[in-house]
Amino acid sequence: MAARLTVRDLLDQRGKHQFAMLRVETLEEAEAAEKAGVELLSVPPAMIMDRRFREVAPTAFAFPGDNFYEIGDTGDFLKWAFPLYKHGADGFYCSGSLRTIRAMAEHGLPVCGHVGLIPSKRTWTGGFKAVGKTLETAQLVWRQIRALEEAGAFAAEIEVVPFAITKAIAERTNLFLISMGAGPAGHAQYLFTDDVLGQNRGHIPRHAKVYADFATEQDRLQAMRVTAMSAFAADVHGGAYPGPEHLVASEADVVATFRDWLDQEA
Structure with missing residues (x-):
């Protein structure tokens, strides 16, 4: 160098x-x-x-x-x-x-x-x-x-x-x-x-x-931002996001036991 x-x-x-x-x-x-x-x-x-x-x-x-x-x-x-x-x-x-x-x-x-x-x-x-x-x-x-x-x-x-x-x-x-x-x-x-x-x-x-010509490229990227964010907002508002693939699952017995415990705590 x-x-x-x-x-x-x-x-x-x-x-x-x-x-x-x-x-x-x-x-x-x-x-x-x-x-x-x-x-x-x-x-x-x-x-x-x-x-x-x-x-x-x-x-x-x-x-x-x-x-x-x-x-x-x-x-x-x-x-x-x-x-x-x-x-x-x-x-x-x-x-x-x-x-x-x-x-x-x-x-x-x-x-x-x-x-x-x-x-x-x-x-x-x-x-x-x-x-x-x-x-x-x-x-x-x-x-x-x-x-x-x-x-x-x-x-x-x-x-x-x-x-x-x-x-x-x-x-x-x-x-x-x-x-x-x-x-x-x-x-x-x-x-x-x-x-x-x-x-x-x-x-x-x-x-x-x-x-x-970064200005034109920045305009293109900004349009992509708006398109992507609009799709995200539409998914959230319509219930499409989050989908099953975005969720963390747990065992059914753990959930049931936890619910029982919450009921007792409440």
């Missing part, structure tokens, strides 16, 4: 190998990603604490993450991260403050920041749209990168930034860039499993690529 990647491995292989990254929500998805050769996984924090995660994804470089408003201030982030690190987290997504990123890095925790379109902070850049299409916003993305470098982050998710801007930044930063809709100059390409598997019924981002 291959060894689990380290931060040093990721930094050393920038530009030499294009890494695949997925957001997974279940152990089944994590296991499938491991078997498929997806090296980097974004995971719910609770998954790290589940011992089964490393049984199904032993070599994945795992980033637990949550939005900053779900965790709190700098002290809260540290209290959140330490147990996860102890249980095998490899890096931490952090959309919190530079102060928080700096504090985590000073404790030796590998931190991945976020630049470009940051969904939890989208109001500052105009909502769910590309960031970096103008000189002003391209400069903003670069300043975000520089600030993360100075704070001690080792990586940054760069989201929905024009590919040429990402390329120019990649040539000038030491960060490991995780591209979500920001082009091939990123050192890893990141998508959500819901989009890859075609189980997202809402808006599908422009940068997403769909490889399967």
